[in-house]
Amino acid sequence: MTVTTPVTPPATTAGPVDPPARLLMGPGPVDAHPSVLRAMSASLIGQFDPVMTGYMTETAALYREVLGTTNSATVLVDGTSRAGIEAVLVSLLRPGDRVLVAVIGRFGHLLREIATRAGAEVHVVEAPWGQVLTPAAVEEAVRRVRPVVVATVQGDTSTTMCQPLDELGEICRRHGALLYVDATASLGGNPFEADAWGVDAVSAGLQKCLSGPPGSAPVSLSDAAVAVVRSRHSVEAGLLEPGDDVSDDPVRSNYLDLGQILDYWGPRRLNHHTEATSMLYAARECARLLLVEGRDAVVARHRAAGDAMLAGVRGLGLDVYGDVAHKMTNVVAAVIPDGVDGDAVRAALLSDYGIEIGTSFGPLHGRVWRLGTMGYNARRDAVLTTLAALEDVLRRAGAPVVPGGGTDAARAAYSGTSDATDTEVQR
Amino acid sequence: MTVTTPVTPPATTAGPVDPPARLLMGPGPVDAHPSVLRAMSASLIGQFDPVMTGYMTETAALYREVLGTTNSATVLVDGTSRAGIEAVLVSLLRPGDRVLVAVIGRFGHLLREIATRAGAEVHVVEAPWGQVLTPAAVEEAVRRVRPVVVATVQGDTSTTMCQPLDELGEICRRHGALLYVDATASLGGNPFEADAWGVDAVSAGLQKCLSGPPGSAPVSLSDAAVAVVRSRHSVEAGLLEPGDDVSDDPVRSNYLDLGQILDYWGPRRLNHHTEATSMLYAARECARLLLVEGRDAVVARHRAAGDAMLAGVRGLGLDVYGDVAHKMTNVVAAVIPDGVDGDAVRAALLSDYGIEIGTSFGPLHGRVWRLGTMGYNARRDAVLTTLAALEDVLRRAGAPVVPGGGTDAARAAYSGTSDATDTEVQR
Structure with a gap:
């Protein structure tokens, strides 16, 4: 080895993680509940350990209650809230599909950007900055664009606006579109009723009103959304079994393919990613605490x-x-x-x-x-x-x-x- | 609310996370080091807190040492090891690009599958099950396929094989291809020398020899790989500044766009995802422990x-x-x-x-x-x-x-x- 004077100290001089005391009163991440932090320090267990698959099943049930839904297709996407957004959009939108993004701030533009990367034909209806959209404005745009998906953010921290959603599901149903809501920043702290409002897809994160760390994205799909995902179904070559129905139009992503994630969370437990154990513990504890409080x-x-x-x-x-x-x-x-x-x-x-x-x-x-x-x-x-x-x-x-x-x-x-x-x- | 008899007990009866004692002697995830579990229970700090960005910088430096590289482009992808694989492949491969996947087991087929989803033209050179590939076999295939990327798995737990890599970088350089290695299952427990072996892209996970939980994927790119990523550079509309060079051929994914992740980890600190704080703590502690031991x-x-x-x-x-x-x-x-x-x-x-x-x-x-x-x-x-x-x-x-x-x-x-x-x- 050549002996040189290092410009910076060797990385090995880094000490243990020891963050300073903070009170996080910004738009998130905020301080995690101490019980969530404790949950993350629990020992790991195997991916297909019955206790682990039991935790996955419980976590899905807990998020159904949090989201106000009976959707069986309720899972975690292993990534930050943005991974949940992209999983929904890339799984629901085929290249060339029309999507209408209802924008009330920066995070609406993020949906637009992600849908564009997914190859969709993206249209936007935008509220004046600092306001929300009226149902009439959304319906007018839906009538004009005729999208397969209407995507919106419930609470956009960039403008602090909270888009009323209770009429949007009905508008989408009338015009044959699915309704996707990014509830990352609002879920838990603002009312959310997936089924009562006719929401077909919702994604969230833990690091806002759910008192958890960033890095896990709860996602839930209605039966109509699942039908779209299933129509693009993939099974990896090594896992294929006779009778598996596989589409020749698969989702563009493997990691964010909700069909494969559903196969992993569902009774087949088909190997996909390795569920992020500690983040699952955190997500489960976030939902549990919320439901215990009510x-x-x-x-x-x-x-x-x-x-x-x-x-x-x-x-x-x-x-x-x-x-x-x-x-x-x-x-x-x-x-x-x-x-x-x-x-x-x-x-x-x-x-x-x-x-x-x-x-x-x-x-x-x-x-x-x-x-x-x-x-x-x-x-x-x-x-x-x-x-x-x-x-x-x-x-x-x-x-x-x-x-x-x-x-x-x-x-x-x-x-x-x-x-x-x-x-x-x-x- | 309608009063009905619930078919299953309400989810709120779930108790706290309390996994049973396990000794995980399978192919991973394995037990995390207790110090890594403790690191994850540390308090959260803000995304742009100087302590947080300092931890990110330290973590990059630690993984440079772990990987045997001076690559400045060394980051974590916020997802499991599969997210790291897809980030590399979707960022390096344009639709239609030829990629050669050197397969020594199931996880080589996963690279093939992910590269196919990325729209690449995928070719495979496969070792007999239970064996590794000779450099000559790889070079013959490279000469025939003329790929822009050669992708392989270092250690494939499905067959237990460890592909020798020390000659592959030179082969790739001779034929103008980049070499990508998925070192998820091998890194830490088997020698790995990114620079000495001429590896242009490497991804890993924490849950094998690094003693951490699944859910964070260290990734490092050589300057040649960074040049490809930069040629497909995107900046989100809301973050664009005068002089930003933006490609009209962006990466198909936003979440897994390594160019944007580099902009977030680099000096510009451009907002992308919100770094998964607790998983960053874990990843940092995994690398720190490894380097302290040597x-x-x-x-x-x-x-x-x-x-x-x-x-x-x-x-x-x-x-x-x-x-x-x-x-x-x-x-x-x-x-x-x-x-x-x-x-x-x-x-x-x-x-x-x-x-x-x-x-x-x-x-x-x-x-x-x-x-x-x-x-x-x-x-x-x-x-x-x-x-x-x-x-x-x-x-x-x-x-x-x-x-x-x-x-x-x-x-x-x-x-x-x-x-x-x-x-x-x-x-």
């Missing part, structure tokens, strides 16, 4: 925290961006006051308080901060701590702030809500 | 454990499948004796001893058991425990076994190796 209670807790953060931000004298009547429960976009350096304020919050809040994308970059109250951090103490710290940092940045205005308003907002949502924390 | 020491520990398991299996009176001279260090294929029900033996090992060994795929299904000695479980006590349990279960299954023959032979094999590899365990 779906409605979790939404109410998010609403209480979000209302308090909204009141607090206004109480500090800041403006709020967007159509607040259609805001997600779990994120507030606070307008950065004139003359204040938004990134410097974020840096001071992180260095002095260990609190993270979010910056923004695209047209809002540098104009708003995004303050999340999500999952484990949709708590009264987290809201008050963030507002007290923000007041201090804003004052030092020279911004006019109302002393105690944020925390007083948040406390008052919490007093107007029931004790149950005020004090109840996930067990 | 690359050569880890390979030696695997060789010692694998040799002892091989000797032990033979000492019990079982035959071993395949060309043992080219066997991976970390897995043995034991031929199931005539008249013995292989699955019943596996079930008895699991129920009586909590020990998992592997079944097989394709032509070997029902013919061999696969016994792994990988990662944290490449240990003398794990080998002896497995052999003692196997002797008991085989005897009860009516197979002729040599009493103490397995454990005696394994102990003897260990005595022939240095004390260091016998007793040293990862710290």
Whole structure:
């Protein structure tokens, strides 16, 4: 070996993982529930161990309840929420298929981008930035485009908007389209009813209102969506058995082929990927905690925290961006006051308080901060701590702030809500 | 709500994750090192927190050392090892490109399948089952096919074969092809030298010799491979900046587009997916532990454990499948004796001893058991425990076994190796 003076220290000098204390009050990821972190440190078991396949089956059942569905086709995709999005789109859309993407912010454009990569003919109906789409606007576009799939984001943290979905399923059914919803940032903290709303495909992630880490994407498909996936069915050569019906028009991806993932999660347990054991543990615990607390209670807790953060931000004298009547429960976009350096304020919050809040994308970059109250951090103490710290940092940045205005308003907002949502924390 | 009698108990009756004690001696996943499990229970931090981006940079440096490369393009793909395979193939292969897959078992056929989905024109050169390919056979096929990429698996657990790679890089260079190696099952337990062998792309997973859970795929690309990826460069619409060079021939996947993943891991830190925090912690700890123990020491520990398991299996009176001279260090294929029900033996090992060994795929299904000695479980006590349990279960299954023959032979094999590899365990 040639002896040289290393420019950087050898990588082996790296110490163990030891992250600093943080309170994550941005648009996610947020702090995982301690019980989810503990679940991930459980020992591994084999891929086809009956306990492992039992956990998979339980996890599917738990996410059915979380999503409000009886879809048997409910699985995890082993990747971040974006992997779930791509799995749905690449599995449902054949090259050349028309898809209508209903856009209410940056993540709608991500659906557009992913559908384009899947080879689809992509059309967009877009709400003015900071607003949601009316059912009439969506129906007009569906009538014009005649898509096979309508894709939308429920809660788009880039604008804080929460797209009402209760009429979209019916519109899609009338026009023969499937409805796909990316519920990554909204699920758990905002009502979601897959079956009642006629949602044919939904994908999510753990790192927002579900109190988990990024890296696992729950996905559920209606029977109509499963029929499309099945019509493109593949079985790997080494696993083929007599009678297997295999399409000559397979999904373009192997890893994200929902048909193969369903064969792995279903009774055949056909080998596909090796299920990411620790992330499965995390996903299972996220859903279990949510259901133990209760779906409605979790939404109410998010609403209480979000209302308090909204009141607090206004109480500090800041403006709020967007159509607040259609805001997600779990994120507030606070307008950065004139003359204040938004990134410097974020840096001071992180260095002095260990609190993270979010910056923004695209047209809002540098104009708003995004303050999340999500999952484990949709708590009264987290809201008050963030507002007290923000007041201090804003004052030092020279911004006019109302002393105690944020925390007083948040406390008052919490007093107007029931004790149950005020004090109840996930067990 | 309609009151009905539930057919199955409500999912909310599920208790916390509480897997049974297992000793995972199959072809992987195997038990994670306890320090890796602890790393995953560390608190989350924000995606662009300087500590997080620092961990990403350190993780890339650690995997450079593990892989024997100076490739700056060294990242994690957030998915299981199969996601890493697809990321490499879909990013390097344009539709219609010719690829030569050198197959030594089931996982070579997986590369073929994934390359086919990517739209490539796929050619195969296949070794007889249970053998490896000679450099001459590969070169003959390269000369005939003239591929842009030669893809192979280093260690294919389906046959236990370990394909020699040291001459393949030179062959590829002579014929203008890139060399891609899937090192999922071999990395850490068998020598791997990306730069010295001229490997242009390599992907792996954590769940074999790296002592981690499935769900994160280290990937590294040479400058020549990066040039191909860059020629297909995409930047999402919302993130485009003046001067960004964008191809009109983008990679077919967004999630697995290595160009975008490099932009996220590189100095621009362009938002792509949200890095799977806990899996990053795991991947970092896997590499750190390996380098603290030492690359050569880890390979030696695997060789010692694998040799002892091989000797032990033979000492019990079982035959071993395949060309043992080219066997991976970390897995043995034991031929199931005539008249013995292989699955019943596996079930008895699991129920009586909590020990998992592997079944097989394709032509070997029902013919061999696969016994792994990988990662944290490449240990003398794990080998002896497995052999003692196997002797008991085989005897009860009516197979002729040599009493103490397995454990005696394994102990003897260990005595022939240095004390260091016998007793040293990862710290």
